[in-house]
Amino acid sequence: MDVLAEAKKEMARQLSSLLNVRENIILGNIEYPPREVGDLSLPLPSVTRNFNLEVNYSGKLIRSMKRDGIFINAELNEGELFTQLFSNFTDDFGLVKVDQPRRIVVEHTSANPIHPLHIGHLRNVVIGDSLSRLLKSRGHQVNVRFYVNDGGRQVALLIYGLHKLGYPEPPPNIKKDLWLGTIYAMTNIILEIRNLSKELESTEEGYKEKIEKRDELVAIAEELREKDEKIFDLLAEEIRKDEDPEAEISKLIKSYEGGDEKVKAIVRKYVNYALEGFMESLSKLHVSFDNFDYESDLLWSGKVKDILYSAFESRAKINYKGTWALDLDDFLDDEAREQVGIPKDLEIPPLVLTRSDGTSLYTVRDIAYTLYKFSSFKADKVINVIAEQQLVPQMQLRATLYILGFPEIAKNLVHYSYGMVSLQGMKMSGRRGQYVSLDEIYEKVSSVVKTKVKEKGGVLENIDEIVNAAIRYALLSVSANKPVSFNISRVTNFEENSGPYLQYTYARAYNILAKLEGKPKLENANLSDIVEDKRKILISIAKFPEVFSSSADNLQPEAIIVYLRKLADLFNSWYDRERVLQEKDDGNRTTRIFLVKGVETVIRNGLDVLGIVSLTKM
RNA sequence: GGACCCGUAGCUCAGCCAGGAUAGAGCGCUGGCCUUCGGAGCCAGUGGUCCCGGGUUCGAAUCCCGGCGGGUCCGCCA
Structure with missing residues (x-):
């Protein structure tokens, strides 16, 4: 029971008749004064022009009220407050339930299963978990989900690296996600250096900057090599033998998306190693999830294809840089933007629907995932806890949902955004293995x-x-x-x-x-x-x-x-x-x-x- | 260049969305408090152009406009 709310009501009731102002208007303007002039306070100008009045009231929870300048200050009757508060005091005091519980999905953390969780994820974890607990305590039906990003290029890159190493098993003395993270970062940096070197051969443009960047990458690569020289050297050697690594990676993505059984078994095995590592870290913080949703399941179920079909039918479809995309900018009027939370003046980039090689893109898969989150839990609302860097992609997501005929879902999709985490000036990069786990x-x-x-x-x-x-x-x-x-x-x-x-x-x-x-x-x-x-x-x-x-x-x-x-x-x-x-x-x-x-x-x-x-x- | 976020005490931050009285904490610094329920505590002192300039208002740290400084994003990555 909220006794203070009762006290406010009592105050509002009295002042309502005195000022001839509606009770709930007064209620909404009652505040806690900053200094010791009283316990509750009403600034008169917010409700009336009539400042020059005298109040004389003594009631139950309100002991007295008096005017002080433009304020009406009330003093609580602490004895009555005490008695009412403690005569009905329960162990769950204060955890007031909403009148109408809603069904809410909270998706958080959803880190790529290619390296250990680091401090950036930690903020996501803590925010997501607290929001879930808050909403549950408030009486809502809450479903906490983790999106396993196994469908993109990053996992494919990791698998490519592991393939070059002959699909080794993680050594028993090292945490599995940490081990994968090192291999991923090594593979990535070797490829980055290789791509940059190729560019240097073929073009004079920006030569100096590219040389500098390559030097920087080489320095990072050397640090990574120190973690395990044998693995690094083997990886570098095998990748060098490869004529076209990008084509290999693209092939991997295709066969995984296509549901190739052999590739599936390999990818799932390593992805689950990473997840094991995540859960080991998170259990220490008492964080758990109701569901783990694999991107790949969405692909194999045909849900992503369904989205693509309806996108191809959309009048917003355009040809964009040689592939198909949705023009989000011209098909959202001011009202629609307002509804889905996109600034009026923002030029929102087109949503590219597929890669030229036919494989899928993250934001498109995310559309299918959003629909899935709403439907599988029958959710009224979905809260995505995602870093502010993804502001634009999240807007693209809502815009696309709106255009494809799901305005209600677009409106009830909340991007709970949070700012960067830096560690004493150090910038973190999972792709380069630079992070504090x-x-x-x-x-x-x-x-x-x-x-x-x-x-x-x-x-x-x-x-x-x-x-x-x-x-x-x-x-x-x-x-x-x-x-x-x-x-x-x-x-x-x-x-x-x-x-x-x-x-x-x-x-x-x-x-x-x-x-x-x-x-x-x-x-x-x-x-x-x-x-x-x-x-x-x-x-x-x-x-x-x-x-x-x-x-x-x-x-x-x-x-x-x-x-x-x-x-x-x-x-x-x-x-x-x-x-x-x-x-x-x-x-x-x-x-x-x-x-x-x-x-x-x-x-x-x-x-x-x-x-x-x-x-x-x- | 455009969009978004941030700017409050030496440092880290509340307060801003829903404007209200003399702007609050912690750390730091100075000085005190252990016969009593747990000293991870308590008390006192120190410290502010609320980034700047306009505007709205009876009233602006808070709302609006214009600047400045920092960050992020603007990929057939996620």
């Missing part, structure tokens, strides 16, 4: 946590949960659309602004309650003890239902982080000043126990929707 990050944070726990004489059993909290907090506390600079020393700083700080605060609250003998009775509480810190804590607890609901409805997990940190600050300040269990007065002790229970519950529920485990010992 998620496992490395995890290990680094973990070793710092171990050292700290030992220093403090804490328990070792929850180290993994502290690492998870530190990582999630660091990535979630920055709004998704902002770029993030991931800095290990900041992530491993567990002072006030951190996940472990919240866990620590939780443990404090929990352990007070754990030592409790007997059950406190609400009617024994001394309401006049609710002053200063305690009053602030009470009001803060009462805000949780509102914070949670709006965080979930606006897809803003960071709002919960900010709120929990403020609550933890309030609690810790008070904790240092006053006792709970040692308090002599029974009435005061009872009041305080209820407040601690409130804090404990709110932090537990808040952390839970963020995927952070509340610890009772650390």
